[in-house]
Amino acid sequence: GQNIDQPTEMTATEGAIVQINCTYQTSGFNGLFWYQQHAGEAPTFLSYNVLDGLEEKGRFSSFLSRSKGYSYLLLKELQMKDSASYLCAVNYNQGGKLIFGQGTELSVKP
Amino acid sequence: DTEVTQTPKHLVMGMTNKKSLKCEQHMGHRAMYWYKQKAKKPPELMFVYSYEKLSINESVPSRFSPECPNSSLLNLHLHALQPEDSALYLCASSQVSTGNYEQYFGPGTRLTVT
Numbered sequence: 001g002q003n004i005d006q007p008t009e010m011t012a013t014e015g016a017i018v019q020i021n022c023t024y025q026t027s028g029f030n031g032l033f034w035y036q037q038h039a040g041e042a043p044t045f046l047s048y049n050v051l052d053g054l055e056e057k058g059r060f061s062s063f064l065s066r067s068k069g070y071s072y073l074l075l076k077e078l079q080m081k082d083s084a085s086y087l088c089a090v091n092y093n094q095g096g097k098l099i100f101g102q103g104t105e106l107s108v109k110p
Numbered sequence: 111d112t113e114v115t116q117t118p119k120h121l122v123m124g125m126t127n128k129k130s131l132k133c134e135q136h137m138g139h140r141a142m143y144w145y146k147q148k149a150k151k152p153p154e155l156m157f158v159y160s161y162e163k164l165s166i167n168e169s170v171p172s173r174f175s176p177e178c179p180n181s182s183l184l185n186l187h188l189h190a191l192q193p194e195d196s197a198l199y200l201c202a203s204s205q206v207s208t209g210n211y212e213q214y215f216g217p218g219t220r221l222t223v224t
Binding site: 030031033041042043044045048050087089091093094095096097098100101102103 | 114141143150151152153154155158160165166168200204206207208209210212213214215216217218
């Protein structure tokens with residue numbers, strides 16, 4: 001199977017740091033994406049990792065360990081507008097097909 | 111222009127109706143996708159078009175019929191749908207379909223089948 005696992009829900013405080021983990025099956029791995037989706041809106045691209053290490057983009061960073069089948073999305077200096085669903089998606093060399101995790105619903109509280 | 115547009119925004123149709131969803135992008139992308147998304151679930155891939163040819167059909171029932179008239183347009187023709195087909199239908203595009211390019215999603219069409 002190609003299960004992508006991530007926590008269902010997380011809660012964090014405004015101004016804090018939160019880490020959303022994602023684990024996946026390593027066989028056939030060809031890249032991992034993180035998307036943000038606000039309720040009722042389309043997913044928007046956050047990051048792409050295909051090599052091991054940390055990719056930093058402003059307040060958001062994403063990490064990948066291919067040998068462990070593990071990624072995380074790190075959100076710093078949380079803002080209320082960061083409340084959204086965060087989707088981990090893996091490409092398994094199937095012509096653009098992405099396998100999505102169930103999404104992590106992040107709630108940012110004042 | 112990094113926008114994918116979809117029409118209509120909302121659609122209510124009966125089980126005997128025929129309707130079409132439309133998607134358009136002007137980013138020069140050569141891969142386009144249809145996804146179905148139910149509430150509180152991730153998007154599920156339905157179809158992939160690569161260079162205007164259907165490259166992936168995820169065993170979607172024939173009551174859904176995709177069409178790619180040119181490199182900028184993608185349609186999804188609907189006929190004899192069931193109430194369980196009610197969902198958000200998302201279109202996406204990427205530079206090519208090799209899997210290492212981000213997909214840009216449109217705002218979706220919220221479909222209700224009565």
